[in-house]
Amino acid sequence: MTELASYEFGKVEGGFSTLGERALETVLPQGVTIQKFQSQLASGEYVLLSDAPVTPALKSTTNSMGDKVWQVNPDAESSFSPEAKSALTSRTKAKGFTSRSGSESQAPAEAPYTPEPKVEEKQEKPAQDYEYLFEVACSEEVLASEVGCQFALGKTPKEASVVSWETKLSDTGTIFSAKATDDTPRKLIAKVASAEKGVSNQPPVKLKPKGTDAVREAFIPVIPALQLGDRLGFPTEGYFYHFHEKKLVQEYKILGEGRWAFQATRSTSFSLNNEQGLNKYQGAILLYWKIDSKVVIDQHLIYLDSPITIEQLGNVNDQWLSEHGVMIDVPSLLDAKKATTASKKPYKPKTYNAPVDVVYDHKERLLNGSTLKAINNERLLESGLPVVNIKKLPNNKLTIGVFFDGTGNNLENDKYKEGRGNASRTNVARLFEAYPEKEGEIVKIYVSGVGTLDFDSLEEAIKAIDNDEDMELTGMATGSWDFFGDSDAFDKWTSLIGALRSITKSLEETGHYENINHIEFDVFGFSRGAALARHFVNAANVGFPDYNSPVPPPKPSHGPRHHPHRRQKQDQFSVDVVPHLLSSEHTRAGRRCHYYIDKSRSVSVRFVGLFDTVGSFGIPGDNDEDGFNLVLSPSSAETVYHITAHHEYRENFPLTSLKIDGGLAENFFEEVYPGAHADVGGGYPSMSQYGKKGLPEHLDFPINDTYNRELLKTTKHIGLQPRDMYMLARREEKFWDKEVQKNFKNPTQYGRVKNVGNTLYYYRLQPINNGLQGLAQERMRQQGAIAGIQWQMSNYEMPQDFNKHPEFSSLNAKLLAIEPGQVNASHWESEIAPNKLLWIHRPHDPLINPGFSNIRAALANDVNRDSKGNMYREIFDNE
Incomplete structure (x- = not known):
């Protein structure tokens, strides 16, 4: 205010409160927020000058003596504090002008005597034609x-x-x-x-x-x-x-x-x-x-x-x-300027862009690894002017897709089992296969599910699978405790560290890595793999390793001459997230950091795709995740998408939601899809696998762990002893099996008879197709594409049964048309209800059908029941 010159009086902006954020940011004093700046303008600490004020703060008039008089513009009075208005008035006086506020009169100084000028004839102004x-x-x-x-x-x-x-x-x-x-x-x-x-x-x-x-x-x-x-x-x-x-x-x-x-x-x-x-x-x-x-x-x-x-x-x-x-x-x-509705997402920049198209979600102020201001707020384009794409900058970004498969799921092993086994590839595995790769710019990593073993050769894998030796029971059961094998979560994390280092080494050899200044991740996971994916997001946000900056190993103590402070200085570098990305590729992942954080490369997470997150690390079923951090904050990633299973009730499969007290962050999306855990994440066999013969002996015939048992009748036999009941059940089963196969041929089903007490239970074994998982797979592919993933559709495969049933395709089209994050049971229950017996697996089926329950089934698949006996699912919040 004290520096305001008289020739600037007409340039003082009084309408600063109506100016957009973009206009004010161009003149912000360094280190001052917009809110603070507006307060300083209102108090008169600063004045804002403009060649064309929206609302001039001062207006000039000519008094009866012919002098120019400045006054506070009544239209701008509300913008200034009383002290500021007084200061403006005083400033105009100090410059030799008479001044008055719009509401307070000022007594003009007495004018000196001036002789009356001679009256001259006024010449007529020429016409403006x-x-x-x-x-x-x-x-x-x-x-x-x-x-x-x-x-x-x-x-x-x-x-x-x-x-x-x-x-x-x-x-x-x-x-x-x-x-x-x-x-x-x-x-x-x-x-x-x-x-x-x-x-x-x-x-x-x-x-x-x-x-x-x-x-x-x-x-x-x-x-x-x-x-x-x-x-x-x-x-x-x-x-x-x-x-x-x-x-x-x-x-x-x-x-x-x-x-x-x-x-x-x-x-x-x-x-x-x-x-x-x-x-x-x-x-x-x-x-x-x-x-x-x-x-x-x-x-x-x-x-x-x-x-x-x-x-x-x-x-x-x-x-x-x-x-x-x-x-x-x-x-x-001009065409771009006329556009009022946004184009279909994902939007790829053109040369001339409508302002409604170029705004996107981005948590940071600058675009990753650059000096470009992110267009992450509609207010930046409130002018409505078209945006011209002048040029495309070199891409100094490395995008890495990381895929964590579910418990017991392994891409290569399951691909073999599709032809000779009781499993199929999950949605995570299928999306991994379709994820794009581009030399020096886009790479991908697959991490097999906990409990599974990876093999160096196909021959070795086939032998282990056929002998039922491709999984470790303790790794499967606990997720994080595998004392006798290499299949727990820390083993899988170690393989991830090795894959990351292999990628950077390859880029170093080709000369690409030195040009990379930003690393962007897309992260996917199913089941415990979804839990690991969430932990990975937190680890990535801590920092990426600088492989040229190893942390010196701590020196061992040598008695009284040892300097504890020197040891402390060497050991002080650590991070809160364990396991992290800073481990050596040569040792098992753990707490120790072997590399410092790379300060020359920023890190971000673009998209997180989760299928039915289940932690259950350590003791299955509780909310203690054995040190793994499943909590995601809104700033963790640009978009987090979670598809959950509506028909999952097992105690050991609690859902870790993205919600907190029922609410979601703006960039978090959570939907409910039909089916049990693996109906959403995938992995169940196709219909063609159930009746295959010549499979490994441990699978039985037909493969007996994924069909549903439908009870058709019961008979009572009072007075028979247990051994007699057992023998009767065996005899009855032979006849019953033939009858079921005769009556249920599309697909062929099988009959089983079980005795419990003095009652025989007659079941048919209902194969369940695996097409349902394709709904969630398609939804995640769609949402990944919206986030910017350009899937290689030539490598994209749907589950075998999906394409055999047109009902799946029509339901899929319906669900894909729903706004992101909005799918719930009301959108699919009318289509699911008549097909429930053929589409939805019941992994807890042995426990609800007399004669099939056993200790192993009870330990793995027991269900939650409320006081009325209704099944329900335990759900933990994202906190």
Whole structure:
């Protein structure tokens, strides 16, 4: 306030509270928030100057003595505190002007005696019979806030410069019109204060008789942006250049220090001066639309990291312009401006983009590993101006897809079992196969499920699978305690560490790694694999290892001469997440950090896809995850998508939800799909596997652990002894099996008879198809694509039974059309109900059908029941 000069009184902004965040950020003092800045403006600590204030804080009038009097504008009074209004009034007095507030009168100083001037005859003003009109493709307010220039018609020998314009709305923006006394062609000037901008350097414009309403010149403001990967961002350093007919129209210098606004410099097409900019920060660049009624075609927008040189300026050609920027197509720009509804997601940036299309979710201020401001808020584009994609930057990002399979699931082993076993590939495995790879840019890692063993050769795997030696029981049961094998969660984490190191070594050998400054993860998981996926997200956010910066091993103690403080200094580096990514690839993952965090590469998680998260580490069924951290915060990843199983009730399979007290973060999505745990995550055999003969002996015939048992009848035999009942059941089963096979042929079913006490129970074994898992698989593929994953559809396979039943395809189409995060039982129960016996597995089936229960089944698959005997699922919150 104390620095306010008299010539600046008319530039004081009184409508700062109505300005958008983008406009204010361009003038923010360093380290000051927008809210704090607005408070400082209201208190008078700062004043905001603008060449075209939205609401001027001060208005001037002429008093009866002919003196200029400044007063606080009544329309702006509410923006200032009483102290600020008083200070404004005092400041105008201090500069030699009389002043008064809109609500408080000030007594003017007594005027000195001045002789009355001689009365002169007033000459009649010449008639304003001519007019000039031009158009700008935005509102007057947007022009003032985003571009900040004012227009004038240059003077002629007969008439002074014309600066007064009338405006009216047009279909595209605003038409400006001015009147003049003669039709002499004159210059159309766009200026900031007294400085002309480069768009003024065009031939004189033509005036027409009043009433012609001919718009011969027009301009269109655009927001410049750069592309990194599949997203646009605003550069926070560098220079923009506007060329027309290969001549420089205007140079713009980006403010830097994290700010993405820019200002016009005083460089011209003949000389360079980028040190001194015009006193206006801009968010948009004014381009030509029409000159002399013709649409302008030969103009370019250019971006350079460093200022253009005189040599470059003197040798501009089509190749150079194409290399560093984009040729402007005005009709395409106007089409982009008209768009009011967003395009279908995922949106891939075009050259000309509607503002509704380019906003995306991104938790950080800057785009990953770059100096580009992320367009992560609609307020950044509230002007409604089209966004021009000037150029695509080199991709210095490495994207890694990490896939954690479920307990007992193993891609290579299960692929073999699809032809000779009782399992199939899970959704995680199938999505892994379809995840894209691109040299130096996109890689993927698969981590087999806890409890399973990986083999070095197919022959070794086949032998182990056929002999039922491809899984470890303790790893399966506890997840994290496998004392006799290599299948628990820490073993799987160790294999992950090795895979990460293998990737970086390969990139180092090809020379790609040194150029990478950001690592982005897509993470998927099912069951305990979903739990590991959540832990991985937390570990990745701690940091990625710097393989060139190993942590020195602690020195052993050597008695009294040992220096405990030196030992402490060596041991002090650690992280809270265990296991982490900083372990050596040569040792079992644990607490110790073998590498420091890589400070030269940032890390983010783009998409997390979870199928029915079950932790159950250590003692199954409780909420103690044995040190693994399943809690995800909203800042953990850009998008977290969780598909849960509606028909899962087992004690050892509690769900760890994304919800807290029933609520979800904005970027978290959780849906309920039909089926038990593996109906959602996958892994059940197809119908063709049930009746196969010649399978390994341990599988029985038919494979007996995944069909449902349907009770058809019972008979009582009072008085028979247990041994007699057993023998009777064996005899009855032979006849019953033949009868069931005769009556149930599509598919072939089998009969079983069990005796409990003096009752015989007659069952048919109902094969369940595995098509249901395809619904969740398709939903996750869809959501991954929305997040930006470009799946390799040639490698994408659906479960075998999915494509054999058109009912799945129609239900799938219905569910895919529902908004993300909204699918629940009401969306699918009408289709599921008539097919429940054929589609939904009951892993707890032996426990609810007399004669089939045993200790192993009870330990693994016992269900939760409430006080009324109803089955339910235990659900833990994300905390």
